[in-house]
Amino acid sequence: MAAITMLEGIRQAIFEEMDRDPAVVALGEDIGVYGGAFKVTEGLLARFGPERVIDAPISETAIVGAACGMGYLGLRPIVEMQFIDFIACCFNQVTNFAAKSHYRWGAPVPMVLRGPSGGGVHGGPFHSANPEMYFMHTPGLKIIYPSTAYDAKGLLKSAVRDNNPVLFFEHKYLYRRIKEEIPVEEYTVPIGKAAVRREGKDLTILSYAAMVHTSMEAAEMLAKEGIDAEVIDLRTLLPLDREAILVSVKKTSKLLIVHEDTRTGGIAGEIAALVCEGAFEDLDGPIARVTSLDTPVPYSPPLEERFLPNAEKVAAAARDLAKY
Amino acid sequence: MHVANSVKETGTTAAKLTRAQHLDLYYHMQLNRQLEDRMVRLFRQNKIVGGLYSSLGQEAVSVGTAYALEPKDWLAPMIRNIGALLVKGFKPRDIMTQHMAKYTSPTFGKDGTSHFGDLKVHHTISPISMLGDLIPVMTGVAMAGRYLGQNIVALTWIGDGGSSTGAFHEGLNFAASQRAPFVLVVENNQWAYSTPVARQVPVKNLADRAVAYGITSKITDGNDVLAVYGTTKEAVEECRAGHGPVLIEVKTHRMKGHAQHDPAEYVPKEMVEYWKARDPIARYEKFLTENKIWDAKTKSEIDSRIERELDEDQKFAEESPLPPPELAEQGVYCDGCHTIEADWQRSKDELTPPNCSVDAVWEVKSFGSLDPDADAEMKAAAPTKAPQQSSGNGAPHARSEKSSPKTPPKALANSPVKATAAAGDKDALETAAALRVPFGRGPKDRAFREERAQKEKEKTRRGKRGRR
Numbered sequence: 108m109a110a111i112t113m114l115e116g117i118r119q120a121i122f123e124e125m126d127r128d129p130a131v132v133a134l135g136e137d138i139g140v141y142g143g144a145f146k147v148t149e150g151l152l153a154r155f156g157p158e159r160v161i162d163a164p165i166s167e168t169a170i171v172g173a174a175c176g177m178g179y180l181g182l183r184p185i186v187e188m189q190f191i192d193f194i195a196c197c198f199n200q201v202t203n204f205a206a207k208s209h210y211r212w213g214a215p216v217p218m219v220l221r222g223p224s225g226g227g228v229h230g231g232p233f234h235s236a237n238p239e240m241y242f243m244h245t246p247g248l249k250i251i252y253p254s255t256a257y258d259a260k261g262l263l264k265s266a267v268r269d270n271n272p273v274l275f276f277e278h279k280y281l282y283r284r285i286k287e288e289i290p291v292e293e294y295t296v297p298i299g300k301a302a303v304r305r306e307g308k309d310l311t312i313l314s315y316a317a318m319v320h321t322s323m324e325a326a327e328m329l330a331k332e333g334i335d336a337e338v339i340d341l342r343t344l345l346p347l348d349r350e351a352i353l354v355s356v357k358k359t360s361k362l363l364i365v366h367e368d369t370r371t372g373g374i375a376g377e378i379a380a381l382v383c384e385g386a387f388e389d390l391d392g393p394i395a396r397v398t399s400l401d402t403p404v405p406y407s408p409p410l411e412e413r414f415l416p417n418a419e420k421v422a423a424a425a426r427d428l429a430k431y
Numbered sequence: 432m433h434v435a436n437s438v439k440e441t442g443t444t445a446a447k448l449t450r451a452q453h454l455d456l457y458y459h460m461q462l463n464r465q466l467e468d469r470m471v472r473l474f475r476q477n478k479i480v481g482g483l484y485s486s487l488g489q490e491a492v493s494v495g496t497a498y499a500l501e502p503k504d505w506l507a508p509m510i511r512n513i514g515a516l517l518v519k520g521f522k523p524r525d526i527m528t529q530h531m532a533k534y535t536s537p538t539f540g541k542d543g544t545s546h547f548g549d550l551k552v553h554h555t556i557s558p559i560s561m562l563g564d565l566i567p568v569m570t571g572v573a574m575a576g577r578y579l580g581q582n583i584v585a586l587t588w589i590g591d592g593g594s595s596t597g598a599f600h601e602g603l604n605f606a607a608s609q610r611a612p613f614v615l616v617v618e619n620n621q622w623a624y625s626t627p628v629a630r631q632v633p634v635k636n637l638a639d640r641a642v643a644y645g646i647t648s649k650i651t652d653g654n655d656v657l658a659v660y661g662t663t664k665e666a667v668e669e670c671r672a673g674h675g676p677v678l679i680e681v682k683t684h685r686m687k688g689h690a691q692h693d694p695a696e697y698v699p700k701e702m703v704e705y706w707k708a709r710d711p712i713a714r715y716e717k718f719l720t721e722n723k724i725w726d727a728k729t730k731s732e733i734d735s736r737i738e739r740e741l742d743e744d745q746k747f748a749e750e751s752p753l754p755p756p757e758l759a760e761q762g763v764y765c766d767g768c769h770t771i772e773a774d775w776q777r778s779k780d781e782l783t784p785p786n787c788s789v790d791a792v793w794e795v796k797s798f799g800s801l802d803p804d805a806d807a808e809m810k811a812a813a814p815t816k817a818p819q820q821s822s823g824n825g826a827p828h829a830r831s832e833k834s835s836p837k838t839p840p841k842a843l844a845n846s847p848v849k850a851t852a853a854a855g856d857k858d859a860l861e862t863a864a865a866l867r868v869p870f871g872r873g874p875k876d877r878a879f880r881e882e883r884a885q886k887e888k889e890k891t892r893r894g895k896r897g898r899r
Binding site (some may be wrong): 126129130132139140152153155156157158159161163164166167169170171173174175176177178179180181183184193199200203204207208209210212213214215217246247270271286372373378420 | 537538541542546547548550556557559561564566567568569570571572573574575576578579581585597598601602604605608609631645678762763764766767768769770771773774782783784787788789790791792793
């Protein structure tokens with residue numbers, strides 16, 4: 108089987124799930140005739156028709172609200188945010204309506220809310236965000252942020268079948284830049300399980316999404332210097348795979364967390380607390396983090412490069428940590 | 432094209448009800464009032480955990496609207512729609528235990544007031560405190576019901592205050608663009624907490640807003656239960672026939688403060704008196720007597736039945752335990768505790784490829800010109816006549832007609848997609864060919880770019896200056 112991009116993996120997951128179950132419908136802005144801003148849903152309308160592929164007005168609140176209502180009647184809507192930044196427009200529907208529904212009155216909302224996220228493509232302050240932490244703080248949601256084509260496909264299929272509102276972040280830098288061979292036969296990837304991308308013994312680099320690739324690059328640089336780094340890909344942020352994090356930290360005794368999200372209130376803080384609670388005795392050094400700056404995502408290339416973490420910054424932090 | 436923006440007054444004669452139904456309306460309105468009356472007493476005894484919102488004077492709205500729905504229809508109440516919950520089949524004990532935060536409440540004490548629902552039997556969706564959010568949600572319910580072939584109608588309420596939210600606009604616009612079978616009752620009780628309606632909106636009638644959405648609207652007397660019922664019944668029928676959504680403004684008055692803590696001193700005394708004289712229950716009692724639908728004996732039988740039921744349910748609620756603390760940790764996720772299954776009332780085959788597949792094309796009906804003559808000119812310039820008029824209400828039921836190639840396609844009013852024109856219908860075919868751009872042919876399409884580049888080249892060759 109030929110190698111496919113992450114975008115193609117996502118596309119295949121949507122097609123396969125809609126083929127499998129007519130309760131799966133798609134709605135969003137320009138997803139039908141146009142095929143989506145990034146062409147993820149190209150051909151979807153032709154195959155599944157206008158009843159199942161709904162071009163909605165520019166109304167994020169209405170789209171997510173309607174998806175909740177559809178979910179109550181037993182449908183499984185896949186909602187596209189044209190850019191995930193616009194999820195801010197439907198914050199209330201996501202956090203107050205969808206997320207709390209099952210806890211409050213036992214009504215599950217089986218909805219997937221997916222969209223392109225992340226920087227590195229010079230999209231500027233409103234087309235580059237990583238807004239996952241707004242939602243990390245919202246019980247009732249699940250958050251997936253894959254880094255490979257295989258995972259993107261398998262996790263999206265799991266998300267569609269999940270009974271809860273799932274936010275599915277698709278790093279747009281990875282859409283067409285990574286390629287991978289995936290199995291011909293059907294598969295899913297379980298939600299809530301991290302993956303070890305590189306085994307190592309000296310320190311753990313914990314990351315997700317595009318930063319997994321940055322971390323892998325850094326790990327290769329470090330290997331040449333004799334530092335053997337383990338790289339863990341979280342894949343799912345909520346619920347967090349506590350077990351996998353603690354196992355790796357107990358093994359290497361050193362933890363570096365890398366995320367593209369901004370620093371203050373980023374997931375690194377939460378993981379640091381979790382490690383202190385569960386593996387403090389095993390730590391041989393301070394928990395370190397490499398993150399974006401605490402600023403909006405700037406537009407101009409030199410500014411954005413300064414803003415984002417890169418392999419050099421990760422390697423430098425790892426070298427400091429390895430000295431302990 | 433179905434865009435009737437008529438605003439009409441509906442008289443009390445509109446409703447055609449049996450004697451039993453007439454009495455049922457009274458029963459529910461009185462039950463609503465007596466239940467709330469008891470809860471006020473419970474509140475004063477500190478037995479209600481949170482706030483208590485009164486719908487005194489608005490009972491006809493909740494009861495009359497909900498009574499126009501069939502059991503299969505869906506509703507989503509607001510805090511002052513306890514009467515609608517009763518009509519839909521919930522018991523007074525559900526509402527009492529909710530307010531008293533008991534373990535026996537529909538939410539087991541996890542949420543209060545009328546923040547509960549039931550997907551399986553009562554088809555009722557729980558509200559949240561943020562106003563307007565139910566409008567898009569019920570739009571989705573209406574769309575899903577249509578998709579599943581259930582022929583249902585979804586209904587929710589919004590206050591005059593909540594009509595100023597963004598969710599109101601987004602939801603109603605989406606419902607309108609989808610022609611969803613959705614009834615929105617704008618319950619104008621004159622007050623958004625302490626702000627009178629005239630300070631919130633500059634329009635005379637909230638129903639006037641329907642014009643902006645291209646949907647039907649109606650105005651009715653919210654203190655006349657038969658008028659409310661009749662108007663809603665009409666709206667529900669219009670929606671069921673595919674002519675939705677419909678906005679109904681009911682004019683009424685909130686007779687108490689925003690909640691129990693609010694003495695509502697900002698409401699002019701004369702205004703209270705004006706509406707007190709129009710009390711919906713007293714008016715309806717008079718109607719029943721004057722039309723000889725009941726006598727004193729019937730009234731006292733219903734009243735004592737209400738008394739009996741409320742005694743029983745109040746006892747149940749008061750004796751119910753509070754939830755065990757560990758319940759707080761449970762139920763954040765649905766981990767298989769609920770099965771999600773749609774109630775299919777049409778063949779799934781219709782929605783499965785290849786039956787659901789279409790030739791996806793752009794269809795541009797108007798060139799958007801300010802000058803109507805220009806539109807006509809451009810259309811005349813095209814090799815054929817005007818496009819075939821579509822069926823109107825646009826429930827998206829279009830499928831490609833591949834199985835029956837002789838039939839002309841059923842077109843959609845609101846979907847940009849049209850099935851391929853049938854070979855037999857030459858005019859339609861030519862029109863379609865003239866007006867549509869094949870799927871996928873945008874500026875980013877390679878063939879499109881190449882074609883354009885070729886044209887540019889030719890232009891340059893002829894000595895004209897290229898655009899670049």
